[in-house]
Amino acid sequence: MQALLDALKPGQEDDTLARAIDPQRLPGHIAIIMDGNGRWAKRRGQLRVAGHKAGMRSVRTVIETCAQLGLNALTLYAFSIENWKRPRTEVEMLWRLLRTYMRLELPELMRQNIRLHAIGRLEALPPQVNGDLKEAMAHTSGNTGLQVNLAINYGGRAEIVDAVKALVEESRKRHIEIDETMISAHLYTAGIPDPDLLIRTSGEMRVSNFLLWQIAYAELYVTETLWPDFTRGDLLRAILDYQKRDRRFGGLGANGRPPVDERFSETLGIPAR
Ligand code: IPE
Ligand code: IPE
Ligand code: MG
Numbered sequence: 001m002q003a004l005l006d007a008l009k010p011g012q013e014d015d016t017l018a019r020a021i022d023p024q025r026l027p028g029h030i031a032i033i034m035d036g037n038g039r040w041a042k043r044r045g046q047l048r049v050a051g052h053k054a055g056m057r058s059v060r061t062v063i064e065t066c067a068q069l070g071l072n073a074l075t076l077y078a079f080s081i082e083n084w085k086r087p088r089t090e091v092e093m094l095w096r097l098l099r100t101y102m103r104l105e106l107p108e109l110m111r112q113n114i115r116l117h118a119i120g121r122l123e124a125l126p127p128q129v130n131g132d133l134k135e136a137m138a139h140t141s142g143n144t145g146l147q148v149n150l151a152i153n154y155g156g157r158a159e160i161v162d163a164v165k166a167l168v169e170e171s172r173k174r175h176i177e178i179d180e181t182m183i184s185a186h187l188y189t190a191g192i193p194d195p196d197l198l199i200r201t202s203g204e205m206r207v208s209n210f211l212l213w214q215i216a217y218a219e220l221y222v223t224e225t226l227w228p229d230f231t232r233g234d235l236l237r238a239i240l241d242y243q244k245r246d247r248r249f250g251g252l253g254a255n256g257r258p259p260v261d262e263r264f265s266e267t268l269g270i271p272a273r
Contacts, residue, residue, distance in 0.1 A: 001026070004068035017236040021069075025243050027196035029073040030066060031218065033210055034058070036202025036226030049093045054228035056101055060108075065232050067112045067146040069239075073192050074148050077210050081121065081155035095129045098152070102136050109136075113145030119188035120154030121162075147192065154188075156212030163187050189214055197242045199235075201227045219245050 001023040008015040034055060041051030059076065066074045079094060109116060118133040125133070133152070163186035170176055184190065195211065198218040205222055207215065221238045223230075246253040 001068075001070055003070065004065065007068055014233050014236060017233055017240065021236065021239055022243055026069060026071060027219075027239065027242055028071060029075070029193055029195045029197075030071060030239075031075040031077070031195035031198045031211055031215070032062065033077045033198070033200040033208060034227040034230075035200060035204060035208075037228060039202060040226040040228040048090055049097075051226075051228055052094060052097055056097065058227055058230045059101070060105070061232050062230070062235055063109075063114065063146070063148055064112065065235050066148075067114055071146055073195075074146060075119070075151060075189070075195060075211065076148065077151045077154065077208075079120075079152045079154070080209055081153055081158055082209065095126055099129060099132050102132050106136060106139060109140055109148075110143070113143045114140060115143040115145070115147045116140045116150065117147055118150045118152055119159075120152045121158060122153065125153055149189065149192070151210070154210070156207075156209045159188055160213060183213070187213060194218065197221060197238065199223070199238050201225055201230050217247070217249055219247065 001021070004018050005015070008018055037051030037055045038048040039051070040054060041048050044050070062076075063074065078098070083094075084091065116136050118137060122130050122133060129152075133150075160183075163183055166186045167176065167178060167182065171178075176182060184194075189211070194214040194216065195218045198207075198211070198215050199221045200207075201223055203222060203224040211218075219242050221241055223234060223238070225234055
């Protein structure tokens with residue numbers, strides 16, 4: 001958190017926003033559905049790919065800010081399994097942009113002590129893209145700061161299918177108890193705590209097959225802002241909104257309601273324990 005404050009100038013709007021954030025209640029893991037690149041370009045009379053290119057700037061800003069905030073993990077939805085339905089030219093351009101991004105950003109990721117981890121059906125990607133991802137993961141594997149998960153050729157249902165297949169395979173060799181922990185441990189995100197906050201840009205109120213299992217209790221934040229327009233200030237505003245929420249996880253939360261057994265006793269007219 002201090003790293004972010006150090007990077008901001010006093011009096012700047014982002015500085016005011018950052019100072020309003022409670023450092024004790026930061027989300028440990030933020031997930032983002034980076035949507036709206038095509039619409040951003042269209043509004044400017046440009047090709048969709050210009051939107052994807054502009055979106056890279058937001059990726060850079062968000063990664064840097066999460067690292068400065070000292071978060072544990074950031075998961076970015078970059079390409080869904082369903083995105084193969086798009087024109088081949090757009091898909092190919094996305095791979096080209098991704099490869100360029102990794103080549104240009106690797107030194108910066110190293111400098112910021114960031115570990116890169118790709119999640120999705122990576123073996124179905126063009127070999128060069130898969131190769132570059134593997135290389136970037138190996139290169140940054142010793143870093144101990146923010147973990148950035150890039151969801152590429154990712155589908156939430158496909159991930160659950162892959163986990164079930166792995167579990168069935170394992171159960172042939174030894175007895176395993178299937179419970180929630182066991183399923184979580186076989187997802188692409190094994191070992192990473194679930195997202196606390198899920199942000200979607202461009203106003204769509206849907207999850208589009210993203211992290212279906214992991215977002216069970218994530219706080220949702222949807223903004224009309226299109227991804228290429230998403231700034232550091234927008235991220236800080238999302239975190240501030242998150243900090244206003246009362247996360248109850250099915251219980252009664254921390255806002256001064258009596259413990260569950262007392263309230264039950266009240267309504268049933270029986271003395272509390
Ligand atoms: C998100 O922007 C990026 C990817 C899905 C790769 P879109 O390309 O979906 O942009 P819109 O939603 O068409 O505006
Ligand atoms: C979700 O956006 C996928 C990514 C951001 C990579 P889409 O644009 O593909 O989602 P839909 O089609 O609007 O649901
Ligand atoms: Mg979209």
